[in-house]
Amino acid sequence: xEPFPPALGLSSEQTEQLLRLAGAAPSLHNRQPWRFRLSxxxxxxxxxxxxxxxxxxxxxxxxxxxxxAALLNLRIALAQAGIRPDVTLVPRxxxxxxxxxxxxxxxxxPAPPESELxxxxxxxxxxxxxxLPDPVPLAHCQALVRAVxxxxxxxxxxxxxxxxxxxxxxxxxxxxxxxxxAFVAEMLEWTGRGPGEVEGVPAASAGPLPEPQDQWVLRDFxxxxxxIRLPGKDFEYxxxxxxxxxxxxxxxxxxxxxxxxxxxxLTATSLGLVASLISQVTEVGEVREELRRLLGGSLHxxxxxxxxxxxxxxxxxxxxxxxxxxxxxxx
Ligand SMILES: Cc1cc2nc3c(=O)[nH]c(=O)nc-3n(C[C@H](O)[C@H](O)[C@H](O)COP(=O)(O)O)c2cc1C
Numbered sequence: 662x663e664p665f666p667p668a669l670g671l672s673s674e675q676t677e678q679l680l681r682l683a684g685a686a687p688s689l690h691n692r693q694p695w696r697f698r699l700s701x702x703x704x705x706x707x708x709x710x711x712x713x714x715x716x717x718x719x720x721x722x723x724x725x726x727x728x729x730a731a732l733l734n735l736r737i738a739l740a741q742a743g744i745r746p747d748v749t750l751v752p753r754x755x756x757x758x759x760x761x762x763x764x765x766x767x768x769x770x771p772a773p774p775e776s777e778l779x780x781x782x783x784x785x786x787x788x789x790x791x792x793l794p795d796p797v798p799l800a801h802c803q804a805l806v807r808a809v810x811x812x813x814x815x816x817x818x819x820x821x822x823x824x825x826x827x828x829x830x831x832x833x834x835x836x837x838x839x840x841x842x843a844f845v846a847e848m849l850e851w852t853g854r855g856p857g858e859v860e861g862v863p864a865a866s867a868g869p870l871p872e873p874q875d876q877w878v879l880r881d882f883x884x885x886x887x888x889i890r891l892p893g894k895d896f897e898y899x900x901x902x903x904x905x906x907x908x909x910x911x912x913x914x915x916x917x918x919x920x921x922x923x924x925x926x927l928t929a930t931s932l933g934l935v936a937s938l939i940s941q942v943t944e945v946g947e948v949r950e951e952l953r954r955l956l957g958g959s960l961h962x963x964x965x966x967x968x969x970x971x972x973x974x975x976x977x978x979x980x981x982x983x984x985x986x987x988x989x990x991x992x
Contacts, residue, residue, distance in 0.1 A: 665982065668699040669744060669765050679704075679742070680982035682782050683735040686923055688727030689714055689940070690851035691862050691977050695731040698987040705752075706732055706761040707987055712860075714851070716843040717944050722915050726963060728760050729919015733812070734782055735763065736920075737927070740771045741779045750913045760916060781930035786976060788935035789868030789878050791896045792969030801932050802901065805968070808928040809905055812921035814963070817956055819902040826955060827902065827942070827965075828876050834941035834948040835879045853884015859980045866977050868937075877902070877939055877967055901968045902939075904952070906960035918963035925966070935971035938964055 665677040680697055688694055694712035698705040708721070708728050718724055732748070739746045747766035752759050771779070802818060809816035819827055838844045854861040867882035875896055905922055907914035929936050943949050943962050952962045 666699045666986070668701065668704050669739070669763075670701070671742060671744075675742060677982045679735065679738050680985055681979075682738040683731045684979050684982065684985055685782050685785075686727060686730035686734050686919075687785075687787060687926065687938075688730070689718060689723045690848075691860055692724075692727070692851065693860055693980055693985075694724045695728045695985065696987045697985055702764060704735065704763040705755055705759060705987075706735070706763070707755070707758045708760055710758060714847055716841060716847040717838070717940075722963075723940065723944070725760065725912060725915035726919040726922060729916040729921075730923035730926075731919075732761050732763075732916065733920040733923040733927075737775055737779050737782065739763070740769075740775045743768050743770065745769045750916050760912075777931045778924070778927040781927040785926055785930040786935070786974045787866065787937050788971045788974040789866070789882060789937050790971055790974060791869070792900065792935065792967070792971045794897055794899075795970045796899070797901045797934060797968060797970070801929075801934060804928055804932060805903065805925050808924040809921045812924050813908070813917050814921035815906045815908065815960055816921075816925065817904040817906060817960070819904060821899075823955065824902070827952075830948050830952055830955075831877065831879065831939055831942045831965075834945035837945045837948070838941055848880070849884055852882040853886050859978050859984075863975070863977055865975050868974075876900075878937065879939075879941070897969055903966045903968060904956065904962050905964040905966060906956065906962050908960065910961045914961065915963070918961075922964050922966075929968055933970070934968050935974070936966050936968045938966055940964065 665673040667673045668676045684693060692712040694709045696707045696709045708724050713721060713724060736746050745766045747764045749762040752762040806816045851861040853864045862882045864883050864886055871879050871881055907918045926936055942952055942965055949962055
């Protein structure tokens, strides 16, 4: 087999590991819509249009959010390898699918907080199970807010008085999506996957089968399969819900939101917290507008995240780094 193409002065093995860590990012239905072109001077990030999810994500916003999360992993892994990266988002060159161009800014030792995030990359998981009743300490919540702000985005901590309105919005969006045969078909295709698959959400990651009284985790990721009920399946009474927002609605802002989301999820992981996303409310256009109005009208809601303490969730599969390479000739 050909050696893995090296980039940015790293060895072949280091570059392969770099892409493995970038590819450990979360993505809608685990479609892993990122691709990379490597050269000695740069790493280019592209989105893969074959991995679009047009029913859930017609504008490719979440596709870019996922790619932004992969970019944050790449930045953290580069820092760990002693490279401070210089990143250009949505570069003019590289064609319509180019999302970022990464070069070496300087060589420097990694800062200790970044090393903690680095260690969190392979152990972060989406956790759709009920969380424990223990509240998230205020200092942890503040750390999540700072993580998001460090990536030029905004984190709204949902107040108790807003929980009822948000729950109604989630239910409205959920019903609208279930009424859409294209959405249901897409969801069935990419969830409830068996062992041996390299993309999509495995049935084992689905969490308990949603029930009518459940408030937040409404999506069935089992692909419609009956599953063994988890014991003690009551969801937390007082969840910590966070709305991650960007300051504008551009493609660049979507990538910033993805990086902010991932910095927040890695921070949560390093603090011993678990998280899952509740995306119905940001996927259905009119409902997203209502959420936007609820937050004052100027921010752009990008992701709703539930955070708490939980029991371990299984890892989801990933494609091999080699499969993430754009043909080096640029095809
Ligand atoms: C933009 C985006 C939206 C997502 N929406 C949801 C969601 O609504 N519900 C959910 O349970 N997981 C959601 N996820 C999580 C993915 O399903 C998850 O990242 C993927 O299956 C890989 O699993 P992992 O996060 O455990 O690595 C979302 C992820 C991203 C990046």
